[in-house]
Amino acid sequence: MQVAATRIGGDVxxxxxxxxxxKAFGGSVALKNVSFELLEGSVHALMGExxxxxxxxxxxxxxxxxxxxxxxxxxxxxxTFATPKEALDFGISTVFQELSLLANLxxxxxxxxxxxxxxxxxxxxxxxxxxxxxKALAELGLDLDPKTMVSELTIAERQFVEIAHGIxxxxxxxILDEPTAALNAADVEVLNRHIRRLxxxxxxxVYISHRMDExxxxxxxxxxxxxxxxxxxxxxxxxxxxxxxxxMVGRELKDLFPERNAEPGxxxxxxxxxxxxxxxxxxxxxxxxGEIVGMAGLxxxxxxxxxxxxxxxxxPFGGKVSVRGKALKFPVSKDGGIRYLQxxxxxxxxxxxxxxGLFLTLSIGHNIAMGLHSRKSEFSLADGYGEKIRxxxxxxxxxxxxxxxxxxxxxxxxxxxxxxxxxxxAGMSILLVEExxxxxxxxxxxxxxxxxxxxxxxxxxxxxxxxxxxELIGLCDRLYVVHDDTIVSEMAAENATEHxxxxxxxxxxxxxxxxxxxP
Amino acid sequence: xxxxxxxxxxxxISRIPPAYFVFAVLLIVLWIARPHMLNINIxxxxxxxxxxxxxxxxxxxxxxxxxxxxxxxxxVLLLINFYISSSMFPGASLPFFVAISLATGLAVGLFxxxxxxxxxxxxxxxxxxxxxxxxxxxxxxxSGKPPGDVPSIFSDIYNTKLWLIPTPVLFWVALAxxxxxxxxxxxxxxxxxxxxxxxxxxxxxxxxxxxxxxVAHTIAGLMTALASLVQTASIAVGSVRVGHELPILAVxxxxxxxxxxxxxxxxxxxxxxxxxSFALLFVVMTTFGIGESGKLITQGLIILLAAIFYGLRTxxxxx
Numbered sequence: 001m002q003v004a005a006t007r008i009g010g011d012v013x014x015x016x017x018x019x020x021x022x023k024a025f026g027g028s029v030a031l032k033n034v035s036f037e038l039l040e041g042s043v044h045a046l047m048g049e050x051x052x053x054x055x056x057x058x059x060x061x062x063x064x065x066x067x068x069x070x071x072x073x074x075x076x077x078x079x080t081f082a083t084p085k086e087a088l089d090f091g092i093s094t095v096f097q098e099l100s101l102l103a104n105l106x107x108x109x110x111x112x113x114x115x116x117x118x119x120x121x122x123x124x125x126x127x128x129x130x131x132x133x134x135k136a137l138a139e140l141g142l143d144l145d146p147k148t149m150v151s152e153l154t155i156a157e158r159q160f161v162e163i164a165h166g167i168x169x170x171x172x173x174x175i176l177d178e179p180t181a182a183l184n185a186a187d188v189e190v191l192n193r194h195i196r197r198l199x200x201x202x203x204x205x206v207y208i209s210h211r212m213d214e215x216x217x218x219x220x221x222x223x224x225x226x227x228x229x230x231x232x233x234x235x236x237x238x239x240x241x242x243x244x245x246x247x248m249v250g251r252e253l254k255d256l257f258p259e260r261n262a263e264p265g266x267x268x269x270x271x272x273x274x275x276x277x278x279x280x281x282x283x284x285x286x287x288x289x290g291e292i293v294g295m296a297g298l299x300x301x302x303x304x305x306x307x308x309x310x311x312x313x314x315x316p317f318g319g320k321v322s323v324r325g326k327a328l329k330f331p332v333s334k335d336g337g338i339r340y341l342q343x344x345x346x347x348x349x350x351x352x353x354x355x356x357g358l359f360l361t362l363s364i365g366h367n368i369a370m371g372l373h374s375r376k377s378e379f380s381l382a383d384g385y386g387e388k389i390r391x392x393x394x395x396x397x398x399x400x401x402x403x404x405x406x407x408x409x410x411x412x413x414x415x416x417x418x419x420x421x422x423x424x425x426a427g428m429s430i431l432l433v434e435e436x437x438x439x440x441x442x443x444x445x446x447x448x449x450x451x452x453x454x455x456x457x458x459x460x461x462x463x464x465x466x467x468x469x470x471e472l473i474g475l476c477d478r479l480y481v482v483h484d485d486t487i488v489s490e491m492a493a494e495n496a497t498e499h500x501x502x503x504x505x506x507x508x509x510x511x512x513x514x515x516x517x518x519p
Numbered sequence: 520x521x522x523x524x525x526x527x528x529x530x531x532i533s534r535i536p537p538a539y540f541v542f543a544v545l546l547i548v549l550w551i552a553r554p555h556m557l558n559i560n561i562x563x564x565x566x567x568x569x570x571x572x573x574x575x576x577x578x579x580x581x582x583x584x585x586x587x588x589x590x591x592x593x594x595v596l597l598l599i600n601f602y603i604s605s606s607m608f609p610g611a612s613l614p615f616f617v618a619i620s621l622a623t624g625l626a627v628g629l630f631x632x633x634x635x636x637x638x639x640x641x642x643x644x645x646x647x648x649x650x651x652x653x654x655x656x657x658x659x660x661x662s663g664k665p666p667g668d669v670p671s672i673f674s675d676i677y678n679t680k681l682w683l684i685p686t687p688v689l690f691w692v693a694l695a696x697x698x699x700x701x702x703x704x705x706x707x708x709x710x711x712x713x714x715x716x717x718x719x720x721x722x723x724x725x726x727x728x729x730x731x732x733x734v735a736h737t738i739a740g741l742m743t744a745l746a747s748l749v750q751t752a753s754i755a756v757g758s759v760r761v762g763h764e765l766p767i768l769a770v771x772x773x774x775x776x777x778x779x780x781x782x783x784x785x786x787x788x789x790x791x792x793x794x795x796s797f798a799l800l801f802v803v804m805t806t807f808g809i810g811e812s813g814k815l816i817t818q819g820l821i822i823l824l825a826a827i828f829y830g831l832r833t834x835x836x837x838x
Contacts, residue, residue: 360714374725378707
């Protein structure tokens with residue numbers, strides 16, 4: 001960070017400058033008069049809540065979207081990118097968060113997709129392609145056969161191939177949108193080494209990540225966006241994680257979260273000797289009445305696999321599960337698991353509300369009442385549940401013209417409330433919630449936190465997964481830190497920080513490595 | 520503001536199944552050009568012709584709503600026609616034929632449902648394969664034998680009328696009413712809408728998705744059996760060429776009736792009017808002296824228009 005500070009102090013050239021960018025999609029404003037500049041040889045963090053406008057800004061830089069107003073300058077001259085190809089030719093390379101590789105092609109075919117070198121008769125020059133790919137992969141320290149199918153790679157390897165793809169394009173500006181989401185600590189270190197190398201070569205890197213530690217580890221500058229507007233651009237040396245969060249949220253975090261519950265009651269969900277896979281360590285956990293428990297840790301460490309195996313949507317290696325003291329027949333079946341658990345009062349609120357949660361083409365009423373209908377056999381008379389639907393909509397303050405409105409017409413926050421409302425209306429007593437506030441604005445977030453807390457206070461029990469550790473710390477009473485498909489630590493949320501959660505997750509890994517290397 | 524108004528108007532109109540417009544247009548054409556045709560006796564006869572199609576559509580509508588399809592109808596129809604017209608069951612009574620037909624429909628429907636719902640095999644492939652097997656079985660059984668006659672009790676019932684309306688038409692309307700009530704008043708209807716709109720979300724809200732698909736195919740099998748009985752009664756002879764176009768017409772009428780793959784919406788009456796539109800189309804074509812080939816071309820064009828209409832609507836609702 002010292003190095004970074006002196007770099008910024010010196011006379012550095014601007015790689016690119018975006019000035020007064022505004023963009024609206026239909027009626028909703030995505031960016032309002034945002035300015036952003038990238039310096040040569042710096043790693044620039046772009047921060048903000050979901051929906052703050054980060055992705056839109058970067059997509060404009062990458063030529064995916066065109067700004068409604070504002071300009072992009074390079075060396076004082078205005079430039080425009082009509083297509084991603086133009087931006088790429090200009091030297092702007094993007095590694096997007098969602099993996100964009102085609103699984104049924106080889107690594108080399110993916111790397112050269114759309115610009116394959118050809119031989120005299122127009123056939124693809126595989127020799128050159130494979131050679132160049134091997135070289136690009138080697139630069140990242142990867143020893144992979146370019147003829148390997150992408151489907152055979154691990155998620156981390158795919159992410160590296162994606163990065164190699166960007167680096168190979170010989171660009172001068174790199175946009176890395178949550179590049180570490182699928183990587184473990186060791187891979188993150190490899191990636192950081194390459195980012196530093198690129199920086200030292202004088203490239204400019206935009207780094208989007210929600211992980212505070214990474215931001216402070218690797219970035220020099222930070223720009224914060226909030227509600228489509230620029231908050232500030234500052235050198236990271238002047239910031240602390242706390243002041244950065246305050247800048248992102250725009251208010252003190254504690255205002256966002258409801259009061260915690262002092263005393264949890266009798267156990268509602270008991271898990272003993274649970275093993276997610278044959279090679280993972282067994283663990284136990286419990287959730288009491290009135291309690292909200294979070295499953296924290298790095299992403300993809302088994303939190304979701306654990307929660308889904310409780311309702312039969314993932315096949316665990318084994319374990320004992322009891323609900324309100326009653327032992328389940330475990331593991332439960334894939335087809336009947338969700339119905340079985342719902343009959344015991346356990347509801348899983350899935351993460352992806354558009355794909356797994358809601359019936360977008362159907363009404364709010366149908367979406368909410370479905371949890372109630374599902375408790376019955378198909379050959380029983382259907383209740384209208386009009387009163388129940390209205391009650392649920394009112395108690396959750398869903399903003400809509402009425403129960404007949406289609407769910408697809410609602411905002412993300414209201415959709416999320418409808419989804420949660422289905423499980424609340426169905427009278428569940430234990431909720432397993434994946435990503436309770438993904439992609440919803442801050443106002444709706446705070447309301448959803450309140451709803452979950454009310455549910456717990458009325459005698460419910462909640463297990464929450466979230467990528468946003470801050471959310472888990474603020475919302476929950478107790479946290480389990482999950483790493484490598486097992487629980488490695490337990491802490492009161494009150495005393496938890498992002499730092500000690502990461503510490504708990506990673507120190508476990510370090511100690512294991514040590515054990516393995518000791519003869 | 521004006522644009523907004525237009526868009527809601529478009530949405531409102533596009534929610535109405537195209538079958539209603541087609542039906543209205545054909546009715547107007549007929550009323551202007553050949554008013555004397557709009558007579559309950561003549562219309563009754565034309566509508567009676569499409570009753571097998573109409574009953575088949577009641578099942579097809581259900582399977583399409585759960586994102587599946589049933590193309591095994593022609594095979595079932597042939598087999599049931601063979602049961603009745605050959606001397607396979609000499610001297611059997613009407614209840615026996617009805618029972619064995621329903622049993623066949625049930626078995627085929629259950630098999631289709633099991634393969635599609637439980638084994639996740641492609642619905643098109645399973646039901647087409649079943650269709651081919653059934654057709655083959657009938658050809659094997661019928662080889663070298665002249666097609667026989669259908670017991671006269673079938674055509675006797677087929678030709679009866681209640682008040683002025685042919686009994687088969689009443690039978691169809693009654694079945695449609697039962698289906699409509701079943702889907703609107705029972706939990707099963709909610710399951711069907713949910714599975715059609717988003718099978719994953721249906722699973723996560725506790726809907727027994729596999730069972731819903733199996734039940735839909737089973738009901739479709741039973742409907743096919745009933746349609747086959749009516750069809751057999753209407754032609755009164757055995758044939759290995761009967762009704763091979765019915766399944767695809769059933770898919771067409773269902774789509775015309777506003778039921779589309781991958782949306783949990785649509786009901787019984789849209790496809791019902793889809794079938795009625797086909798009946799009217801035959802009347803209009805016949806009165807204008809257009810032959811079989813012209814009818815086919817027009818049918819195809821109507822299906823195409825319905826598909827374009829839906830493409831337009833999906834595009835509009837995405838923006």
